[in-house]
Amino acid sequence: MSTSAAVTLRELLSPPPSADGIDRKALAGLLVELAHNVKPEQAPAVEGVPRVDLRLDELRRLVLGREIELLARLRAVIEDPEQLAAAVGRVLPTSVAHATADERLGQVLTPAFEKATQSSIRSNPRTLINILYPLIVPAIRKAIGETIDDTFQSLNESLKASLTWRGLKWRFEAWRTGTTFAETVLKHTLVYQVEHAFLIHHHTGLLIAHAAAENAASQDPQLVSSMLVAIQDFVRDSFTGAEQQGLDTLRLGELRLWSERSPFATLVAVIRGNPPEELHATLSRVLSQIHAERRQVLESFDGDSSGLGDIEAHLAECAALRQQSTKSARRGFPWLVAAVGVMLLMLAGAGGTWWWQETEARQAEQRAWAAARQAEQRLWADAVARLKTVPGIVVTESDMRDGKFVVAGLRDPLALDPSQVLAQAGVDPARVVGRWVPYQSLDPEFALQRLQVSLDPPPAIRLSLENGRIVARGSASSTWLERAQSVGRMLPAGGPELDLSQVLDPNHGAIAKLRDAIESHEIHFNSNEPLPSPGQDAVLDQLAAELKELASLSALLRVNTRVTLTGHSDDTGRGTFNLSLSMARAGVVLTMVKKRGVDPNLLIVNGSGPLEPLQSGSTDAARSANRRVSFAVGTE
Numbered sequence: 097m098s099t100s101a102a103v104t105l106r107e108l109l110s111p112p113p114s115a116d117g118i119d120r121k122a123l124a125g126l127l128v129e130l131a132h133n134v135k136p137e138q139a140p141a142v143e144g145v146p147r148v149d150l151r152l153d154e155l156r157r158l159v160l161g162r163e164i165e166l167l168a169r170l171r172a173v174i175e176d177p178e179q180l181a182a183a184v185g186r187v188l189p190t191s192v193a194h195a196t197a198d199e200r201l202g203q204v205l206t207p208a209f210e211k212a213t214q215s216s217i218r219s220n221p222r223t224l225i226n227i228l229y230p231l232i233v234p235a236i237r238k239a240i241g242e243t244i245d246d247t248f249q250s251l252n253e254s255l256k257a258s259l260t261w262r263g264l265k266w267r268f269e270a271w272r273t274g275t276t277f278a279e280t281v282l283k284h285t286l287v288y289q290v291e292h293a294f295l296i297h298h299h300t301g302l303l304i305a306h307a308a309a310e311n312a313a314s315q316d317p318q319l320v321s322s323m324l325v326a327i328q329d330f331v332r333d334s335f336t337g338a339e340q341q342g343l344d345t346l347r348l349g350e351l352r353l354w355s356e357r358s359p360f361a362t363l364v365a366v367i368r369g370n371p372p373e374e375l376h377a378t379l380s381r382v383l384s385q386i387h388a389e390r391r392q393v394l395e396s397f398d399g400d401s402s403g404l405g406d407i408e409a410h411l412a413e414c415a416a417l418r419q420q421s422t423k424s425a426r427r428g429f430p431w432l433v434a435a436v437g438v439m440l441l442m443l444a445g446a447g448g449t450w451w452w453q454e455t456e457a458r459q460a461e462q463r464a465w466a467a468a469r470q471a472e473q474r475l476w477a478d479a480v481a482r483l484k485t486v487p488g489i490v491v492t493e494s495d496m497r498d499g500k501f502v503v504a505g506l507r508d509p510l511a512l513d514p515s516q517v518l519a520q521a522g523v524d525p526a527r528v529v530g531r532w533v534p535y536q537s538l539d540p541e542f543a544l545q546r547l548q549v550s551l552d553p554p555p556a557i558r559l560s561l562e563n564g565r566i567v568a569r570g571s572a573s574s575t576w577l578e579r580a581q582s583v584g585r586m587l588p589a590g591g592p593e594l595d596l597s598q599v600l601d602p603n604h605g606a607i608a609k610l611r612d613a614i615e616s617h618e619i620h621f622n623s624n625e626p627l628p629s630p631g632q633d634a635v636l637d638q639l640a641a642e643l644k645e646l647a648s649l650s651a652l653l654r655v656n657t658r659v660t661l662t663g664h665s666d667d668t669g670r671g672t673f674n675l676s677l678s679m680a681r682a683g684v685v686l687t688m689v690k691k692r693g694v695d696p697n698l699l700i701v702n703g704s705g706p707l708e709p710l711q712s713g714s715t716d717a718a719r720s721a722n723r724r725v726s727f728a729v730g731t732e
Contacts, residue, residue, distance in 0.1 A: 200549065274460060288369030289418040291351075293411040294321050295386070296362045297397045301325040304361060304397055305404050307411035309418075324353070324364055356380045358387045360394040365414055372419075379414060386410050388520075476501055479521035486512050488537040501528045508537035510545055538591035540564060547594065551580055556654035557599065561592070569598040571653040607655065610646045611729040614639065614659065619685050619725040623666070626680040628688075628725075636685075639727075640692035646729070647698050660700045660728045661685055666719035667706040679703030685725045 173179045270276060294317065295304040303321035327346070346353040352367045356379045363383040367375070386407055387394060393404070473496070480494045480503065488511025493504040501523060507514060514532065515525045536542070540561050547566060548559060557570040568580065577599060584594030617639050619628050628636075643659060650657040663678035663685075682701045690696050711718040 274456065287419055288367050288371035288375075290365050290367050290371075290375075290415050292317075292320070292364075292366035293414040294324065294364040294366075295407060295411060296321050296325060296364065297394070298357075298360055298362065300397065300399065302397065302399050303401075304394070305401060305407045305411055307408055307415040309415045328362075354379060356383045358383050358394075360387070360391070360397075363411075363414070375417065378417065382410050382414055472496075475522055479518050479523045482521050483514060483517050486514075486517055487539045488512070488542055489514060489517075490535075499527065503528065504531040505533070506535045507532040508539070508542055509534055510542045511537065536588075538588060540566070540592045543587070543592050547583070550583055551576075553580075562595075564592055565595050566592050567595045567598060571655050572599055606649055607646070607653070607657070607731060610642055610649065611731075614642050614646065614727050614729055617727055619681075620720070621681055621723040621725075623668070623719070623723065624677070626677060626684055628681075628684070636688050637692065640689045640694050643689060643694045643698060647695055650731070655731050657698065657729065657731050658700055659698055660702055660730065662702045662704055662708070662726050662728065664704055664708060664710070664722055664724050664726065665706050666722045667709070667714065668719065671705060675703055675705035678705045681725050 173183055289309060291309045293307045295306070296302070297304050301322070303318050306317035306321070344355055352371065353364060354367060354371075354376065355362050355364045356376070361383070363379055363386075365375075365379055390404075390407060476494075476496060480491060483489060483503070484491050488508030490506040491503060492506070493502065495502045501518075503514065503518075514530055515528060518528055519525050536546075544559060544561055544566055551559075553559060553568070554570075554572050554576060557568055557572050557576075559566055559568050561567075572580075577596060580594065580596055580599075584596065587594060617635060619632055619635065619639075621627070622629050646657060646659070649655075661682040663680070663682035665674040665678045665681075667674075669677075679701065680703075682703055686696065686699050686701055689699070706722065709718070709722045710724065711721045
């Protein structure tokens with residue numbers, strides 16, 4: 097190669113700063129290759145210029161051209177943020193939909209959603225207010241209404257008795273007992289008894305549970321419940337705007353029907369007498385407790401009331417609510433008491449009375465404060481003792497400081513929420529300060545839940561707790577067994593062990609023996625005949641017995657088994673005829689074993705014509721051997 101050509105190639109290899117996008121190195125290589133083809137005796141004289149083999153490039157383009165183009169497209173999508181976001185957006189909904197059944201998705205997304213919710217509330221609290229407004233306003237309105245009704249009831253009863261001799265007697269009793277006059281009046285005037293308590297399901301109108309007082313008149317609870325539902329439906333259908341409402345109070349002579357609603361059920365109390373308005377709060381509290389303890393049962397109730405003894409116990413508490421009238425004393429005694437009371441009030445000096453009342457008030461307040469303090473301490477001690485019995489929770493500290501309940505310890509993520517346990521024990525969650533450190537408990541129930549997630553057992557495997565061990569029963573592949581054994585060896589010491597001795601491998605043992613026996617059979621045919629050749633009834637009988645045994649063993653081990661019947665023909669005749677003939681032969685054998693008691697759902701019919709010969713060649717012996725029906729057993 098001449099010196100000028102070498103200089104030209106160097107200039108190509110050293111492009112100016114304003115490059116025009118041409119691969120100059122590749123271009124130089126092509127020129128050198130061209131010169132070499134013209135004068136093979138001359139080799140490239142410029143360093144850094146690669147040799148180019150045009151045939152190798154052509155071969156690369158033919159073999160890997162599609163892959164190179166596909167990689168270029170993928171690289172363009174990955175390096176472009178907008179294209180990458182669009183591609184991920186097209187598959188993300190489908191991926192989330194497939195992963196919804198996996199509980200781990202919720203565990204991963206929960207912290208992110210909690211932080212997003214907290215951030216949204218901090219930035220714009222109005223959004224949360226708008227969401228809660230339709231729920232809070234009716235609840236506040238109802239609470240205010242019941243409070244006003246209670247106040248008016250107390251005021252009315254007090255006014256009725258304030259200017260009578262009986263009222264003077266009750267004033268003296270209030271002074272003597274240290275209670276208010278209104279409380280004394282209500283104690284004597286509000287006499288009632290809850291005779292029946294019904295819990296009725298919203299969506300179905302069925303009676304969930306019923307309780308009655310001992311002396312209440314007995315009626316058919318189902319009939320009474322149906323009538324109450326019919327009355328509620330009539331009211332809602334008859335008046336505009338009452339579609340989502342219901343009757344709160346219904347009066348029938350001396351009887352009153354008070355109802356309280358929850359999201360899934362209505363508590364109806366049949367009351368005889370004049371009950372206080374605060375009874376509404378008692379019924380609402382009982383219904384809320386039932387709803388909190390058995391929410392899932394109430395939501396999916398289908399008429400089966402078995403196993404609802406705890407709900408009936410709550411209703412029995414409602415049916416036991418009553419207030420009896422105080423027994424009247426002998427005639428003349430109230431007048432004497434009233435006269436003595438009036439005389440004491442007239443003779444007592446204003447200063448002495450005031451001093452005595454103040455002293456009594458202070459002492460009563462101190463006694464009440466001390467009693468409340470002791471009751472609060474007992475409540476907290478009982479709540480902590482209850483919390484210590486919850487699996488997965490270890491309490492290391494519990495105290496009362498500055499009006500707050502302080503509790504700390506260890507908590508397994510699978511354990512119950514400590515605040516929920518304390519709330520059920522009667523402790524206000526707003527006054528609880530909890531500090532919990534996460535840990536993994538060795539409780540068998542929690543270990544079983546974690547193994548369910550980590551092992552992901554197939555449908556044929558069932559894990560259960562037996563005598564402190566986690567026992568696996570059923571059938572599974574050897575691959576799953578090896579993984580399960582590896583996981584079992586990594587379980588922490590002191591916890592339950594994983595017992596895999598009850599797991600069967602469907603590819604070994606009895607099923608494997610039956611598979612070998614069934615696949616060893618063949619049914620032979622004469623030329624161009626769809627029916628088996630004579631003398632094979634014993635083979636068909638043996639085959640049917642083995643197929644029925646295979647079906648029974650598969651059901652016992654929970655293994656999905658299918659047997660494929662493949663028909664074959666020799667190479668004589670046309671291909672379409674031979675294929676149809678092979679399908680007919682397999683169908684005839686299926687019919688024969690079905691008549692011998694084999695479940696047809698176990699069998700699959702297939703035809704291969706002459707494409708799968710048992711013996712090659714065109715001899716009569718080879719063609720006779722190829723006219724057959726073979727069997728193949730598959731398990732999952």
